[in-house]
Amino acid sequence: MTARFATYIADGTRYYGAVADKGMIDLSAHFPQWPSLLDAVADGGLATLARAADGEAVTHTDVTYDMVLPNARRILCVGVNFPDRNAEYKDGSAQPKHMSLFPRFASGFTGHDQPLIRxxxxxxxxxxxxxxIVIGKAGRRIAQADAYDHIAALTICNEGTIRDWVRHAKFNVTQGKNWDKSGAMGPWIVPFTDTAQLDDARIVTRVNGEVRQDDTLSRMMFPIREEIAYISTFMTLQPGDIIVTGTPTGAGARFDPPRFLKPGDVVEVEVNTIGTLRNTVEDEA
Incomplete structure (x- = not known):
């Protein structure tokens, strides 16, 4: 089985470790040089973590998943990256020449099986x-042919959005994209060891069991190799940086009438090469 690493809370303490069938194998206690899972990624330590977990017993069974890399310093998101998504805007525009980008912050994400907050x-x-994708090797002006060499791991994102707040300014979606715990990331990261993990990946999003999004990464207008090359043109990508690569058609805002999330809903994002990220929805207390 592919190694899976998560950040989690047990007995009021944050740990990171390997995900097993019946719980978590704490690894954080064994690697004081890596205070967080992000530090292990940045130091190229995922293979070491996998070896350390091999054959070890579960240490925690009652856990709460945290945002998988809660101290991620930089998260960049690619917008409108599937051909049907461009058509959803119904503005007659052709495929854009360059990708749209915006920042998100770790505070805007919660973990697997935790509520998205409205x-x-x-x-x-x-x-x-x-x-x-989680960057594992620094680089500037990375060639597309070399782009995959800079990826350490993969995870799943539900890039939750407060739609009317992305319209508060003429050129800025940042407000609508960064409400506390409005999105989720996880449940875990998986080391990137095979190009098929991306090239054959399929995203399926379900709300209360109903399929709302279903598409493959191979149909992206701006493939991941191009994303890495383009972003690294203007900024040096650093280990631990996260790139959220784009969502297929079928978000709730694009239905007529719109179908936004409400308390009690269950949202699942399944990626066949990674796993399933599941969240409920609650109103802010």
Whole structure:
């Protein structure tokens, strides 16, 4: 089985470790040089973690999943990256020449099996199922042919969005993309060891069991190799940086009438090469 690493809470303490069938294998206690899973990624330590977990017994069975890399410093998201998504805007525009990008912050994400939080300021909480890549090797002006060499791991993102708040300014979606715990990332990261993990990946998003999004990464307008090359043109990518690579058509805002998330809903984002990220929805207390 492919190694899976998660950040989790047990007995009020945050740990990271390997995901087993019946719980977690704590690894954080054995690697004081890596205070967090992000530190292990940045130091190229995932293979070491996998070896350390091999054959070890489960240490925690009652756990709460945290955002998988809760101290991620930089998260960049690619917008409108599937051909049908461009058509959803119904503005007659051709495929854009360059990709759209915006930042998200770790505070905007919760973990697997945790609630997405709908704020009192808006009832337009929406879902976006995506694959996220975690950079493992620094680079600037990375060639597309070399791009995959810079990926350490993969995870799943529900890039939850407060839709009316992405319209608060003419050129800025940042407000609608960064509400506390409006999205989720996890459940785990899996080391990137085979190009098929991306090239054959399929994203399926379900709300209360109903399929809302279903597409393959192979149909992206801006493939992941191009994303890495383009982003690294203007900024040096660093180990631990996360790129959220784009969502297929079918977000709630694009239905007529819109189908936004409401308390009690269950959202699942399944990626066949990674796993399934599941979240409920609650109103902010």
């Amino acid at each position: 704020p009192p300021e808006s009832d337009q909480l929406d879902y976006e199922g995506e694959v996220a």
